Structures are given as structure tokens and as C-alpha cells.
Amino acid sequence: MHSDVSNVENAAPLGASIDSGLSGRDADARLARFGRNVLPKPRSPSFLATFLRQFRSPLIYILLAAALVSLALSDIKDALFIGAVLLINGIIGGVQEHSAGRAAAALRKLEQPHATVIRDGQPQEIDAQLLVPGDVVSLDAGGRVPADISLRAVNDLLCDESLLTGESAPVRKKASAGQDLDDGRDCAAFAGALITRGRGRGVVIATGAATEIGRIAAEVDKADVSRPPLMIRLERFSHMIAWMVGLAVALLIIVGLARGMALHDLFMMSVGLAVSAIPEGLPVAISVALAISMRRMAKANVIVRQMPAVESLGSCTMIATDKTGTLTRNELTVTDILLPDGTELSCEAGADLDACRIHGPGATPDQARDMALALLKAAALPNEGRLRKESDGWKGVGDTVDVALLAAAHKAGIVQHAIEEDYPLLVRIPYEPDLKYAASFHRRGKSVRIFVKGAAETLIDMADRMDVGGRAVPIDRTTLIRQKEEMAARGLRVLAFAEGEIDDEIDQGYGHHHLVDLVFLGLAGMQDPLRPEVPKAVRDCHAAGMEVAMVTGDDPRTAAAIASQAGLIFGPDQVVTGADVRSAEESGSETLDELTRRARIYARVLPTQKLSIVLSLARNGHFVAVTGDGVNDAPALRQAHVGVAMGLRGTEVAKESADIVITDDNFASIVGGVREGRVAYANIRKVIFMLMSTGAAEVVLFLLAIPLGLPMPLLPVQLLWLNLVTNGIQDVALAGERAEGDELSRPPRRPSEPIFDRLMIRRIWQSALVMGLGGFLTFYWLLQQGYSEAQARNMLLLLLVLFENFQTFNSRSERRSVFPLGVFANPFLVVSVAAAQALHISAMYIPWLRDTLQLAPISPGEWTALLLVASSVLVVMEFDKWRRRRSRTEVSTRLSV
Numbered sequence: 001m002h003s004d005v006s007n008v009e010n011a012a013p014l015g016a017s018i019d020s021g022l023s024g025r026d027a028d029a030r031l032a033r034f035g036r037n038v039l040p041k042p043r044s045p046s047f048l049a050t051f052l053r054q055f056r057s058p059l060i061y062i063l064l065a066a067a068l069v070s071l072a073l074s075d076i077k078d079a080l081f082i083g084a085v086l087l088i089n090g091i092i093g094g095v096q097e098h099s100a101g102r103a104a105a106a107l108r109k110l111e112q113p114h115a116t117v118i119r120d121g122q123p124q125e126i127d128a129q130l131l132v133p134g135d136v137v138s139l140d141a142g143g144r145v146p147a148d149i150s151l152r153a154v155n156d157l158l159c160d161e162s163l164l165t166g167e168s169a170p171v172r173k174k175a176s177a178g179q180d181l182d183d184g185r186d187c188a189a190f191a192g193a194l195i196t197r198g199r200g201r202g203v204v205i206a207t208g209a210a211t212e213i214g215r216i217a218a219e220v221d222k223a224d225v226s227r228p229p230l231m232i233r234l235e236r237f238s239h240m241i242a243w244m245v246g247l248a249v250a251l252l253i254i255v256g257l258a259r260g261m262a263l264h265d266l267f268m269m270s271v272g273l274a275v276s277a278i279p280e281g282l283p284v285a286i287s288v289a290l291a292i293s294m295r296r297m298a299k300a301n302v303i304v305r306q307m308p309a310v311e312s313l314g315s316c317t318m319i320a321t322d323k324t325g326t327l328t329r330n331e332l333t334v335t336d337i338l339l340p341d342g343t344e345l346s347c348e349a350g351a352d353l354d355a356c357r358i359h360g361p362g363a364t365p366d367q368a369r370d371m372a373l374a375l376l377k378a379a380a381l382p383n384e385g386r387l388r389k390e391s392d393g394w395k396g397v398g399d400t401v402d403v404a405l406l407a408a409a410h411k412a413g414i415v416q417h418a419i420e421e422d423y424p425l426l427v428r429i430p431y432e433p434d435l436k437y438a439a440s441f442h443r444r445g446k447s448v449r450i451f452v453k454g455a456a457e458t459l460i461d462m463a464d465r466m467d468v469g470g471r472a473v474p475i476d477r478t479t480l481i482r483q484k485e486e487m488a489a490r491g492l493r494v495l496a497f498a499e500g501e502i503d504d505e506i507d508q509g510y511g512h513h514h515l516v517d518l519v520f521l522g523l524a525g526m527q528d529p530l531r532p533e534v535p536k537a538v539r540d541c542h543a544a545g546m547e548v549a550m551v552t553g554d555d556p557r558t559a560a561a562i563a564s565q566a567g568l569i570f571g572p573d574q575v576v577t578g579a580d581v582r583s584a585e586e587s588g589s590e591t592l593d594e595l596t597r598r599a600r601i602y603a604r605v606l607p608t609q610k611l612s613i614v615l616s617l618a619r620n621g622h623f624v625a626v627t628g629d630g631v632n633d634a635p636a637l638r639q640a641h642v643g644v645a646m647g648l649r650g651t652e653v654a655k656e657s658a659d660i661v662i663t664d665d666n667f668a669s670i671v672g673g674v675r676e677g678r679v680a681y682a683n684i685r686k687v688i689f690m691l692m693s694t695g696a697a698e699v700v701l702f703l704l705a706i707p708l709g710l711p712m713p714l715l716p717v718q719l720l721w722l723n724l725v726t727n728g729i730q731d732v733a734l735a736g737e738r739a740e741g742d743e744l745s746r747p748p749r750r751p752s753e754p755i756f757d758r759l760m761i762r763r764i765w766q767s768a769l770v771m772g773l774g775g776f777l778t779f780y781w782l783l784q785q786g787y788s789e790a791q792a793r794n795m796l797l798l799l800l801v802l803f804e805n806f807q808t809f810n811s812r813s814e815r816r817s818v819f820p821l822g823v824f825a826n827p828f829l830v831v832s833v834a835a836a837q838a839l840h841i842s843a844m845y846i847p848w849l850r851d852t853l854q855l856a857p858i859s860p861g862e863w864t865a866l867l868l869v870a871s872s873v874l875v876v877m878e879f880d881k882w883r884r885r886r887s888r889t890e891v892s893t894r895l896s897v
Contacts, residue, residue: 018152018201021118021136030132037131037147037207039214115146131204139200145189148206150176156198156430158399159189162324164212170196170400172433197399215608216634237688237755248699255707286684289735293680301664302673303647309659311684312642314677315623316546317748319670320614320636322628323552323559326646327566327667328528330629332400334379334408336492336525337372338483340466340476345372347408349529353394356411369412374467375521376412378451378497379405380419382428382440387416401495404526405453423449427510437462441510448502452515456484456496456523463498463520472519484523491561492525527558530565537668538567544674545747549600549617551610551626551636553578556603563601570600578605585612592616610636623748627662627670629654644670671744678743682814687731689760690811693767694727694804700772705779711789713779718797721843721853726801726836730808733832737812738825759814766880767810770873771803778869794844794856795866801840802870805833810877817881818874 022030115128118136128146131137137149145159151173158170176187189195189202191211208214290311294304304310324330329349337345337358345368348356360368385402387410388395394410396403406416423442431438437454452459460480465472487494498518502510541548550563560575576599584592596616605613610626614636617624626636629646634657637643645658648665655661662669698719705713714722756764778799782792808829809818824830843849844857 018136018203019118020121022132022134023120027119027130027132027135030134031130034132034210035208036129038129039208116140131207133204133207135204137202137204139189139195139202141195141197141199143195145191145193145195147191147204148211149189149202150205151187151189151200151202152176153202154198154200156432157189157195157200158197160194160196160400161190162330164190164193164216173198173200174433176202240756248703252702252706259707259709286687286735288732289680289683289687292736293676293683296679297660297673297676300672300676301647301662301666301669302676303661303663305659305661309642311677311681312623313625313644313660313670313673314675314679314681314743315749316625316642316674318547318549318617318622319541319625319627320549320551320610320617320640321626321667322633323550323554323562324528325629325665326627327534327550327562328530330528332404332493332526333529334404334524334526335529336487336490337375337408337522338487338525339371339375339468339522340480340520341468342483343371347411351393353407353410358411372412373414374470374499375497375524376405376409376414377419378499378521379453379495379524380409380414380416381423381425381442381451382438382453383416384428384430401493401526405495405524408524429512435512437515439515441514448510450500450502450514450518452498452500452518453495456480456494459496459498459518460520462515463518464516465518466520467522475520480520480523487523487525489557490525491555491558492527495524495526497521497524527562530562531665531667533666533668535565535567537666537671540668540671540744541674542567542569544671544744546674547600547622549602551602551605551613553605554603556601559601559603568600574599575601575603577603578609581605581609581613585609589616589619593619596620608635611639614640625670627667629665633657644673675739675743678746678748679737679739681749682740682743683735683737685755685760685814686734686737686811688755689764689814690731690734690804690807691723691727693764693811694771694800694807695723696764696768697771697775697803698722698800700768701775701779704772704776710780710783713775713796714793714800715854718793718853722797722800722804726840727804729836729839730804730829730832733826733829734808734811736826736828740813740816740821763814763877763880767807767873767877770876771800771807774803774869774872775799778866790854791856793854795858795862797853797855798840798858798863799866799870801837802866803873805837806870806874808833810874813881815881815884817878 114125115131115135116123116125116138117131118124118138119126123138131147135147136152137146139145139149139157151157152175154173154175157173159173160170171186173189174186188205189200190213191206192213206212206214290308293310297304297310321327331349333349334347335349337347339345343360345358345360347358350356357365358368358372359365360371363371383402383405385396385398385406387403387406388397394407396406409416409419423444426441426443426448428441429435429437429439431454435454436458437452439450439452442449442451452462460475460477463475466475466480484494484496498520500514500516500518502514538548548568550559550566550568552559554562556575556577560570563570576595580595580599581592581602584595592612593616596613597620602609602613610633614624614626618641623641625642625644626633626640627644627646628634628637633645633654637645637654637657637659642660643658644660644662645654646665647655647661647663660673662673698714701713705711775796779792779796782795783789787795812818812821812826812829843853844855850856
């Protein structure tokens with residue numbers, strides 16, 4: 001058992017007996033030394049610090065440069081506009097990041113508000129925060145363990161530690177042999193664990209941050225070492241833009257100096273070129289694209305807590321999923337019944353017990369129920385659990401095994417209170433670990449019936465006959481043992497059942513000596529059943545090119561059985577345990593990375609090991625999504641590229657540590673989230689393509705005009721109008737494009753894949769040359785026709801707005817023609833294109849805008865001519881897409897032949 005040394009060192013020499021506890025003075029001294037029994041508060045940076053951190057990005061630096069340029073030009077309006085964009089972006093990012101610090105705070109909800117201790121020889125109820133190492137604490141069913149406790153006395157004590165270990169079954173506890181703190185986890189109760197049955201008493205050995213849950217809190221509070229894929233790619237993109245702008249400006253300065261241009265004119269041209277190349281509207285468009293996907297995902301039961309996680313989920317190459325409560329229901333359920341004659345029956349799993357049935361080979365549900373009736377009667381009677389129906393469904397009270405058996409009996413039509421009336425209880429022998437069985441004696445007419453449940457080997461020894469088709473025949477112990485081992489090999493938790501009958505011996509009493517010569521009734525296999533939607537979801541993950549690994553605290557055999565049912569792809573050598581992980585960690589990160597490269601099922605792992613596995617998978621080149629619902633999952637959820645928590649059964653700790661919360665606990669919802677994540681990234685690429693192609697067109701226009709001696713084609717303020725206003729309206733609408741339909745048929749993007757792949761680079765320069773050259777030729781022709789510089793710029797500015805309109809439709813798909821997509825499939829896009837055009841034309845008639853932008857009205861004939869020139873970019877792009885599709889079809893045809 002692991003505990004902080006500073007707490008443990010005084011826990012062993014208690015100086016107080018288990019009966020008298022600490023003295024009040026000693027307790028006060030220890031409280032002053034060790035502090036209160038509370039979890040550490042997470043670091044909470046001020047909102048101002050979080051807000052300012054949003055501006056540490058090369059792309060933001062470029063936008064700040066654009067604002068400074070506007071100020072240099074005495075254009076206060078444009079500088080204020082860019083400043084507003086930066087402010088909104090900083091506020092959105094700051095609010096989201098500031099909320100992330102609540103994860104560790106949520107752990108405090110699991111703290112026990114009060115604790116029963118013995119001090120000065122008297123039991124007292126005190127605030128659990130005042131517990132100190134050495135305190136003697138009493139534990140009772142229904143409460144939570146207030147600190148890490150070494151148990152000294154137990155009475156049928158069971159603790160649900162699933163939030164810490166991931167194991168779905170409660171852990172039976174036993175008393176420690178003495179002061180030794182290394183007696184094992186079954187001799188200790190851990191802070192935050194729920195006491196499901198029994199009572200216990202023990203000595204506090206760790207409080208606050210020194211407890212196991214405290215160490216998890218410390219892990220959650222650590223800085224997140226993983227970064228969203230989108231942020232990584234955008235940072236590379238920002239650096240590339242900065243270099244491109246710098247090189248373009250340097251080239252322009254060299255050409256201008258060679259031409260003998262005045263420094264003022266050269267400065268103005270450099271400013272114009274820089275403004276044209278900066279995608280000022282990109283941060284807003286990206287935020288809109290992610291926000292739209294967040295809204296769509298919310299409709300599909302996927303709540304996104306951190307905006308970049310929308311795209312991160314679509315980028316993941318590996319999903320490391322928890323088992324309990326994620327792939328499974330987190331409900332112990334009887335799923336299999338095996339009768340002594342080899343008849344196998346199955347019980348439907350579901351929350352609505354009234355709708356579940358028992359099935360058997362070649363039998364109707366009624367026939368299958370009758371076959372299981374004797375066994376399930378023996379399951380319901382020696383049972384201390386209770387099952388009751390409430391407004392929101394059936395609820396169980398008591399030990400999870402007892403509740404599972406009562407639920408199975410209910411599916412066979414056995415009503416608990418009715419059968420207890422038919423079989424009045426005389427004596428009950430409760431389950432004890434040493435006995436390995438529980439039994440009850442019931443009055444039935446003039447005889448006494450005995451019903452026993454327990455370990456298969458124990459009950460097989462008690463019986464001399466077995467039930468075959470309603471007849472008691474000599475027992476075949478070898479066959480029954482083999483049946484039990486086969487069920488256990490499938491990851492089932494196996495219980496056996498037997499019955500007997502004795503004469504009325506009320507005066508002599510009933511006891512263990514009567515449990516002989518019983519009739520063996522069969523075996524029941526229990527498990528935390530797989531969610532029905534999981535196999536298809538796993539297949540969809542594989543089809544989308546994502547690997548799925550299971551990381552659980554459960555037994556390797558159980559984990560492998562559930563993984564097999566779920567459809568995970570793995571071999572025997574890919575199932576490893578926490579011991580294997582620990583050994584690999586001790587040998588170094590390279591050994592651990594080698595282990596995680598091949599392993600796909602991780603069983604019996606500790607919370608810290610889950611985190612190590614996730615970090616190792618990331619080092620192996622994976623973008624990792626981690627799913628989970630317990631406190632034990634919190635560190636891994638926090639540090640993964642994207643953490644996915646289950647909303648219904650998930651702890652608040654898991655939800656607060658995660659980037660995404662699945663509100664219906666449906667693993668299949670993750671697949672929908674992956675699709676939306678890929679749509680979001682595709683839309684971001686579409687926005688980047690549009691902004692960069694139009695910006696590159698402006699650069700081409702400048703680089704053609706200046707060396708040839710033409711005046712500056714557009715003024716900086718006109719470029720800002722193009723990039724921030726007319727383009728800004730359209731790229732926001734482009735960010736809302738819907739799925740094209742093939743998102744899950746393509747593999748995930750490689751972690752090293754840049755935003756600018758070969759296809760985008762070719763398309764950007766292709767369209768940039770068309771628009772830039774078209775703009776240059778138009779500007780040159782207008783000047784040759786006698787238009788003034790101001791008139792030529794006015795016409796050129798309108799032409800570029802029209803180019804933007806057509807390029808917006810080109811950007812809707814990288815591969816598909818714009819026409820099959822449907823013009824009105826994205827009505828907001830159509831409205832935005834019309835609005836951009838209407839806004840620009842309106843600016844020609846609004847005095848202050850007209851004067852600022854140096855615009856003038858044009859005739860319908862001029863507008864039509866410019867429209868025809870602008871349509872050339874649509875024709876060229878459609879031809880390129882058609883040629884590419886034809887080439888791919890020909891390649892596919894040759895391969896198929």
C-alpha cells in the first residue's frame with residue numbers, strides 16, 4: 001500500500017489503542033503538523049493572466065502588426081476593428097482556459113463531511129477535515145471512507161473502489177495483521193471509496209494530499225503536456241505566413257530600390273503587400289467553425305468543454321478507452337445460467353427488468369424461465385439485497401451480487417416479497433469469506449428447505465446429487481468443475497446454487513452441519529455486460545482508421561473477454577498487466593514505448609500507469625483520445641490530446657478533467673464526434689484556402705504591378721476592406737459547411753501532416769495566379785484606356801470582391817464539384833456572398849465609406865464585364881477538380897483490373 005512517508009511515519013507508532021484512540025491533545029498536535037484532511041486547491045491563475053496568454057501566438061503577432069500598420073496610416077477605424085477582433089478572440093480563449101482549473105476542485109466533492117472517531121476513549125462525530133494520522137475511525141455501510149485507513153477489524157466489509165481502480169466489483173476487505181502497512185490493498189480502505197456493505201474500524205494512515213485520491217488530485221492539477229493538433233498546425237501555419245510576408249516585402253523593397261522609388265512610396269507599398277498577405281479574419285473564422293461544430297455535436301449528445309477539442313477528436317489515431325461504465329454498463333448482471341445437464345440459458349441485460357427475458361436453445365422464453373426457476377429461487381432466498389421499483393426504474397439496495405441475483409430472479413417472474421411469504425425465513429447464515437457460501441433455512445409446509453449460494457467448488461463438495469430435468473441424479477463433480485472453469489475463462493464471475501430438505505428440528509436449531517447431501521442446481525455467470533452499441537462503434541472506429549485500446553483496472557481475463565465481445569483487434573501477446581507496465585517503466589521510457597507499440601489490452605493498471613500509457617502512446621506518434629468515467633481516469637483525461645468523459649455515470653472529477661463529455665454514456669457517440677471533428681477541420685481548411693488564395697492573389701498582383709512600373713494597385717485601406725469585411729463575411733459562412741459524407745471512410749490525418757499539403761498549395765497558387773493575373777491585366781488595361789489611378793483602383797477592388805465571391809463557392813470542397821453540392825445546401829453561404837457584394841456596392845454610395853475607401857459608383861455594364869472576368873477562377877478550378885477525379889478513376893480502374 002502506498003502512502004506519503006510524512007503521514008505514515010507517525011501512523012505506525014500510534015501511541016493509542018484501537019479501543020481508546022488518540023487523546024484530544026495528541027490529535028490537535030497532529031493536526032497542526034499534518035494539516036487538515038482536505039485535498040489541495042488547484043492552482044488558479046488570474047483571469048487577466050489567462051487572457052494575456054491568448055496573445056502569445058505568431059498569428060496574433062501578425063494581426064497586431066496589421067493594427068500598428070493601420071495606426072501608422074492614421075486609420076483609426078481599421079486599427080480599432082482589428083483590435084476588436086483580437087479582444088473577442090482573447091476573451092473567448094481566456095474564459096475557456098480559465099474554467100479548466102476546476103478539475104481538481106471537483107475531487108473535493110468526494111470528501112466525507114463527517115467521520116466517527118474514538119478520542120479519549122469515547123466515540124465522537126467530527127468534521128472529516130479534522131482527521132489526523134493515527135485516528136481510530138469507524139466505517140458503516142452507505143458512507144464514504146474519509147481518509148486512507150489501515151483496517152483493524154471488519155465485519156463483512158465491502159468497498160466500491162471503481163472510482164479509484166476501475167474494477168466494477170466491490171472489494172472485500174479484511175483486517176490487517178497489525179501495524180504493518182504493507183499487508184495489501186484488501187487490508188486498507190481508501191478515501192472516497194463507497195462502503196456498500198458491512199462495518200469496519202481502522203487507523204488513519206494518510207490524510208489530504210497524502211491519500212491515493214490526493215495523489216490523483218496532484219496529477220490532475222499538473223500542467224497539460226499535450227497540445228491540440230489544431231493548435232500545433234496553426235502555429236506552424238503562422239510561422240510560415242510570417243516568413244512568406246517577410247520574403248515578399250524584402251523582394252518588393254529590392255525591386256523598388258532598383259527602380260529608384262521614393263522611400264515614402266516604397267514604405268506604403270510594403271505596408272500594402274504585408275496587409276494583403278495577412279489573413280486577418282482567420283482567428284474569427286476558426287472560432288466560428290469550431291463553435292458551429294460544438295453546437296452540432298451537442299445535438300448528438302457530445303458536449304465540448306474546450307473548443308480546440310472539436311478538431312482534436314477528429315485527428316485522433318488512437319482511442320484508449322476505459323472498460324467499466326464506458327464499454328460496459330457498470331452494472332453487475334447475471335448474463336449466463338448453466339444447468340448441470342449442460343443446458344445454457346442467457347439472461348437479457350437491460351435497465352427495464354420487466355422487459356428482459358431468459359432465453360435457451362430451442363426453447364420459448366416461458367420454457368427457458370421454467371428451466372431456470374429452481375436455480376433462481378435458490379438465488380433469491382439466501383439474499384440480503386432488496387429490489388424496488390421507483391419512478392425512474394428499478395433500484396437495488398445492498399451488495400451488488402445480491403442485487404444482480406434478485407434482478408435475474410425477477411426476469412424469471414420471481415417476486416421477492418411473494419417468495420419470502422411462501423418460504424418464511426427461519427435462519428440465515430450470512431456470507432463469510434472463510435465459508436465461501438451463504439445459506440438460509442425456510443419453512444415449507446411441514447418440512448424445512450435449505451437454499452445455498454456460493455463458490456462452485458464449495459457447493460459441489462456439499463452436494464451428492466444434481467438436478468437434471470427436474471430429477472436428482474448422482475453428481476458428476478468432474479463435469480461440473482469443468483463447466484465452472486469454462487465459464488470463468490470467458491471472464492464471468494461464477495456462483496453456484498444448491499438446495500436441500502430436512503425434517504423440522506426447531507428445537508435443535510439449524511446450522512452448518514445441515515449443509516450436506518444437497519442437490520446441485522447449476523451455475524450463474526455474472527459480468528458487467530457490454531453496451532449493445534459498442535461493437536458497431538468499434539467497427540466504425542476501425543473503418544475510420546483509428547485503433548482502439550482498453551485500459552482498465554479489471555482482471556486480464558475479464559478485460560480480454562469484454563474486449564473480444566466489443567470487437568477490439570488483439571492477440572494473446574497484446575494483453576498486458578499493470579505489473580508489465582511497472583516493469584517496463586522501471587527499465588526506462590524506451591522499454592515502455594516498445595510495450596505500448598504492441599499492447600492493446602491493459603489490465604490491472606493503476607491510475608498513474610494509465611497516465612504513463614497515454615504519454616507513451618503519444619511518444620509513439622499517436623494523437624490519443626482517452627475515455628473514462630472515474631476518478632482514476634482523471635489524470636489521463638487531463639493529459640491526453642483529448643479527454644472524453646461519460647456524462648451519466650461519470651464522476652464530476654472525470655467530467656471536469658475532460659475536454660469532451662458524452663451525455664448519454666454511449667460509446668457510439670464518440671464516432672459521431674470524430675465525424676464532426678473531421679468536418680470542423682475540413683471547414684477550417686476551406687477557410688484557410690479561401691483566405692490564403694485571395695491573399696496570395698493580392699501578392700501576385702503587387703509583384704506583377706510594381707516591377708513593371710505601374711502605380712500601387714490597391715491602397716492599404718482598400719486591402720483591409722477586402723480582407724476584414726467582404727472576405728470576413730464569407731469565410732464565416734464557409735466555416736458552417738456541412739459534412740460531405742465520406743469523413744469516416746478516410747484515415748485520420750498523420751500527426752506530422754501540415755495544413756498546407758501538396759493539394760492545397762497547388763490549388764492556392766493555381767487560383768492565386770488566375771485572380772492575381774486577371775486583376776493585373778484588368779488594372780493595366782484600365783490605365784491604358786485612360787482611367788485615372790483612383791478609377792482603376794475602384795474597378796479593380798470590385799473585381800477582387802467578385803473573385804472572392806466565386807472563390808467562396810470553389811472552397812466548399814477540395815475534391816468535389818461545386819454544382820452537385822447544391823447551391824442552397826448552405827443557405828447562409830449564399831446570403832453571405834450576396835451580402836458581401838451588396839455591402840461593397842453600398843459603400844460606393846455611403847459618403848464616409850466612399851471617401852475612406854476612395855470608391856465611386858459603376859455602371860451595370862461595367863459590373864457585368866467584371867463578373868465575367870471573375871468567373872474565370874470558377875471555370876479553372878472546376879476543370880482541375882474534374883481532371884483530378886478522372887485521373888483517380890483511371891488509376892482505380894487499372895488497379896481493379
